[in-house]
Amino acid sequence: MFEDRLAQRMQGVQTSPVRELLKLAQRPDIISFAGGLPDPELIDTEGLAEATAYATGEQARHAWQYGTTEGFMPLREQIVRLMATRGASVTPAELLVTTGSQQGIDLIGRVMLDPGDVVVVERPTYLAALQVFGLYQARVEGIEGDAEGMRTDLLEAFLERERPKMIYLITNFSNPTGATLSLERRRHLLELAARHGVMVIEDDPYGELVFDAQASLPPLWALADEVPGAKPWTVYLSSLSKIVAPGLRVAWMALPEWLYGKVTIAKQATDLHTSTLSQATAAHYLASDRLHARLPHMRATYREKAGVLMSALRSRLGGAITFEEPRGGMFVWARFAGGVDASVLAPRAIASGVMFLPGHSFFAGEPDHARVRLSYSLPDRAGIEEGVRRLASVMD
Amino acid sequence: MFEDRLAQRMQGVQTSPVRELLKLAQRPDIISFAGGLPDPELIDTEGLAEATAYATGEQARHAWQYGTTEGFMPLREQIVRLMATRGASVTPAELLVTTGSQQGIDLIGRVMLDPGDVVVVERPTYLAALQVFGLYQARVEGIEGDAEGMRTDLLEAFLERERPKMIYLITNFSNPTGATLSLERRRHLLELAARHGVMVIEDDPYGELVFDAQASLPPLWALADEVPGAKPWTVYLSSLSKIVAPGLRVAWMALPEWLYGKVTIAKQATDLHTSTLSQATAAHYLASDRLHARLPHMRATYREKAGVLMSALRSRLGGAITFEEPRGGMFVWARFAGGVDASVLAPRAIASGVMFLPGHSFFAGEPDHARVRLSYSLPDRAGIEEGVRRLASVMD
Numbered sequence: 001m002f003e004d005r006l007a008q009r010m011q012g013v014q015t016s017p018v019r020e021l022l023k024l025a026q027r028p029d030i031i032s033f034a035g036g037l038p039d040p041e042l043i044d045t046e047g048l049a050e051a052t053a054y055a056t057g058e059q060a061r062h063a064w065q066y067g068t069t070e071g072f073m074p075l076r077e078q079i080v081r082l083m084a085t086r087g088a089s090v091t092p093a094e095l096l097v098t099t100g101s102q103q104g105i106d107l108i109g110r111v112m113l114d115p116g117d118v119v120v121v122e123r124p125t126y127l128a129a130l131q132v133f134g135l136y137q138a139r140v141e142g143i144e145g146d147a148e149g150m151r152t153d154l155l156e157a158f159l160e161r162e163r164p165k166m167i168y169l170i171t172n173f174s175n176p177t178g179a180t181l182s183l184e185r186r187r188h189l190l191e192l193a194a195r196h197g198v199m200v201i202e203d204d205p206y207g208e209l210v211f212d213a214q215a216s217l218p219p220l221w222a223l224a225d226e227v228p229g230a231k232p233w234t235v236y237l238s239s240l241s242k243i244v245a246p247g248l249r250v251a252w253m254a255l256p257e258w259l260y261g262k263v264t265i266a267k268q269a270t271d272l273h274t275s276t277l278s279q280a281t282a283a284h285y286l287a288s289d290r291l292h293a294r295l296p297h298m299r300a301t302y303r304e305k306a307g308v309l310m311s312a313l314r315s316r317l318g319g320a321i322t323f324e325e326p327r328g329g330m331f332v333w334a335r336f337a338g339g340v341d342a343s344v345l346a347p348r349a350i351a352s353g354v355m356f357l358p359g360h361s362f363f364a365g366e367p368d369h370a371r372v373r374l375s376y377s378l379p380d381r382a383g384i385e386e387g388v389r390r391l392a393s394v395m396d
Numbered sequence: 397m398f399e400d401r402l403a404q405r406m407q408g409v410q411t412s413p414v415r416e417l418l419k420l421a422q423r424p425d426i427i428s429f430a431g432g433l434p435d436p437e438l439i440d441t442e443g444l445a446e447a448t449a450y451a452t453g454e455q456a457r458h459a460w461q462y463g464t465t466e467g468f469m470p471l472r473e474q475i476v477r478l479m480a481t482r483g484a485s486v487t488p489a490e491l492l493v494t495t496g497s498q499q500g501i502d503l504i505g506r507v508m509l510d511p512g513d514v515v516v517v518e519r520p521t522y523l524a525a526l527q528v529f530g531l532y533q534a535r536v537e538g539i540e541g542d543a544e545g546m547r548t549d550l551l552e553a554f555l556e557r558e559r560p561k562m563i564y565l566i567t568n569f570s571n572p573t574g575a576t577l578s579l580e581r582r583r584h585l586l587e588l589a590a591r592h593g594v595m596v597i598e599d600d601p602y603g604e605l606v607f608d609a610q611a612s613l614p615p616l617w618a619l620a621d622e623v624p625g626a627k628p629w630t631v632y633l634s635s636l637s638k639i640v641a642p643g644l645r646v647a648w649m650a651l652p653e654w655l656y657g658k659v660t661i662a663k664q665a666t667d668l669h670t671s672t673l674s675q676a677t678a679a680h681y682l683a684s685d686r687l688h689a690r691l692p693h694m695r696a697t698y699r700e701k702a703g704v705l706m707s708a709l710r711s712r713l714g715g716a717i718t719f720e721e722p723r724g725g726m727f728v729w730a731r732f733a734g735g736v737d738a739s740v741l742a743p744r745a746i747a748s749g750v751m752f753l754p755g756h757s758f759f760a761g762e763p764d765h766a767r768v769r770l771s772y773s774l775p776d777r778a779g780i781e782e783g784v785r786r787l788a789s790v791m792d
Contacts, residue, residue, distance in 0.1 A: 035462065037461060037462055038461075040457065040461065043456075043460045043461070045452070045456045045460065048452060048456075048460060049449070049452040049453060049456070052448050052449075052451075052452045052673070053445070053448075053449065053452075055448075056441070056444060056445040056448045056449075057445060060439075060441045060444075060445070061436065062643070063641075063643050064439045064441065064444060064641035064642070064643040064644070065433060065434075065436065065439070065641070065642060065643055066431065066433055066637075066642045066643070067643065098667075099495055099645075099667040099670075099671070100667050100668050102665070102666070102667055102668045103666060103667045106665055106666050106667070110531075128664075128665065128668075131664070131665050132665050135506075135662070135665050241462075245460035245461070245673075246460070246461060246462045246672075247458070247459050247460040247461050247462070247463065247671065247672035247673050247676075248460070248671060248673055249495075249667060249668075249669070249670065249671040249672075266531070268524075268527075269498070269502055269524065269527050269528050269531050270498070270499060270502050270666065271494075271495040271496050271498055271499045271502070271645060271667070272496050272498045272524075272645075273645070274495075274645065274671075275495070275643065275644060275645040275670075275671040275673070275674045276642075276643035276645075277448070277641075277643050277644055277671070277673060277674055277677065278671045278673055278674060280643075281673065
């Protein structure tokens with residue numbers, strides 16, 4: 001029976017705990033620190049409804065019909081503008097619109113990975129990326145990180161010994177750690193990529209959600225222009241999911257020329273193209289400049305909510321939990337003291353009406369069972385405080 | 397260099413000629429018989445704009461946020477209703493919403509296929525399905541068809557010799573042939589699937605576009621209830637692309653229970669979920685019953701346009717081209733007489749302002765170079781006549 005081979009292929013590939021918890025999070029009585037869902041108050045429903053009305057009115061001819069696999073050109077032109085505000089120069093011909101950044105990760109895996117290939121990730125890293133690399137039967141190696149992101153000195157030592165096919169990392173306010181790769185390490189990473197001939201897949205969904213806009217760092221895609229030989233090895237992924245609306249499923253990849261056609265063919269086989277309704281809506285929304293007008297408020301809101309969460313954790317849980325302060329993004333990466341296992345605590349917390357994500361799923365290799373990812377993005381301020389109160393009651 | 401292995405994997409996988417031609421089809425002076433694009437006049441822009449307004453108004457909370465991988469529940473409930481009109485009983489728990497049917501084919505390939513596995517298709521068949529099976533390095537075997545679809549007697553003989561993992565076919569108004577699998581062969585196919593333990597992937601994007609609604613046949617998914625042991629081997633794919641709007645990228649799969657979770661995990665890794673904006677729009681549109689009110693006009697329009705194309709071919713090309721009369725769908729599958737090679741003719745036709753799809757890409761194995769697929773769905777009646785006039789001038 002082919003059930004055996006099927007079982008072998010799906011081995012170790014489980015449904016994401018985030019996705020499973022999201023289902024529970026729909027229970028109205030649960031306060032959820034689990035998902036990375038944007039604050040509903042920050043979604044510009046008015047501006048998006050207007051953009052959709054435009055897409056289905058003046059742009060109806062495009063919005064309802066088949067489009068090109070590469071993406072709706074007016075949207076790619078808007079992404080060029082958005083990338084320029086991040087300090088990155090890109091042309092529409094280098095951009096491929098994807099159905100969420102998840103698809104970008106998957107397409108790269110599909111085109112590049114053979115079973116047994118080595119993929120380097122931060123340790124810990126985004127669990128759905130681990131899931132994709134697992135599906136392609138890659139061997140995933142985690143390089144430890146700290147508050148400045150992946151330890152590129154450890155990466156350098158690793159590259160002396162092994163020949164990975166790619167390095168995947170979230171450069172800004174990483175999921176789950178919240179850490180940002182420092183400028184010095186960005187340059188070092190690019191030098192290593194160029195020297196060893198290793199792809200660097202930079203995933204950047206959270207970069208705009210920087211608490212202090214002065215602290216933004218240029219993407220690897222931009223810095224690669226200054227590092228000889230680095231550009232052909234860099235791929236940049238970003239998304240509208242965290243800053244506009246995840247329901248659009250609109251994201252993009254910037255790709256070196258040698259890879260662009262191959263990834264486009266893979267996308268064609270996967271879903272022909274991303275929803276033109278979503279793409280035309282996103283194009284009009286970006287053209288309206290409402291996003292950039294709203295970003296300061298978005299950043300201030302998440303900064304404030306992060307503060308509410310950290311204050312509540314300190315006052316209610318005290319020494320029972322430790323964490324680094326995030327400087328952007330959506331997550332506090334914390335650690336329970338006293339040998340508490342987060343995955344044992346999680347179902348009891350749910351029974352008490354609060355949900356978080358046990359940290360173990362984010363580790364390639366040996367996990368730290370005391371780790372927990374707490375997202376402050378979805379609940380409101382009162383909800384954050386009540387959620388921590390419930391968490392404290394479970395821990396008593 | 398891993399370029400070598402990359403080249404090996406992408407070998408034989410080319411960008412679809414349909415997708416490449418679609419780009420050319422955007423030239424306003426070209427009359428295109430190439431794509432399977434719905435007639436823009438048949439897209440209910442008013443009803444869809446209304447549905448989108450509802451989705452981004454009352455349903456905004458859902459439309460802009462993350463959703464479950466399985467699909468937006470109100471949409472799955474509407475698909476249950478739609479499937480009932482096709483004589484098929486299905487529950488929301490058996491339905492997975494996909495980003496176009498292309499994704500359904502890809503997910504099945506991803507979950508089921510190992511390199512070297514045998515996949516049986518009609519000969520000829522949908523070229524993007526061939527592309528997907530090629531990407532998974534399957535060995536594709538074509539079984540000849542006729543006006544009643546795949547020759548199940550030949551399939552039976554094949555199954556005595558070989559052990560394919562799946563059979564893929566378009567049961568109604570197949571792409572490219574326009575043929576429909578007869579009721580007798582449907583039953584025979586299901587008996588063979590049950591006896592030999594082979595998956596049957598039924599792709600049904602065109603079934604509603606039957607010229608004579610009385611002639612509709614039940615899907616394999618429904619007939620499998622009457623064939624002992626067949627149900628766990630059947631998968632049904634359908635889509636809103638041909639009957640509502642391709643730009644939504646909303647399609648669905650009905651799956652047996654043992655496969656549902658595995659395909660859902662694969663979809664999760666691929667794009668998390670389909671655009672909730674598109675799903676909420678589709679749900680409201682289907683609930684409005686505008687689709688069923690419009691289907692008779694849609695069928696009549698395509699029937700009439702098929703007639704215009706066939707009359708023009710007969711009067712202008714006479715014996716230079718032969719074809720079967722379609723009874724639904726979007727395609728006339730024709731054959732040039734006198735040793736004309738369609739792929740040699742195609743660029744000359746484009747130079748004269750008319751485009752069609754050479755048939756060779758639709759064949760697993762040895763192609764018939766005289767074949768051509770002509771779609772009457774996109775151009776209007778005058779365009780169809782003018783297109784055939786241009787084609788005749790090229791052939792002179």
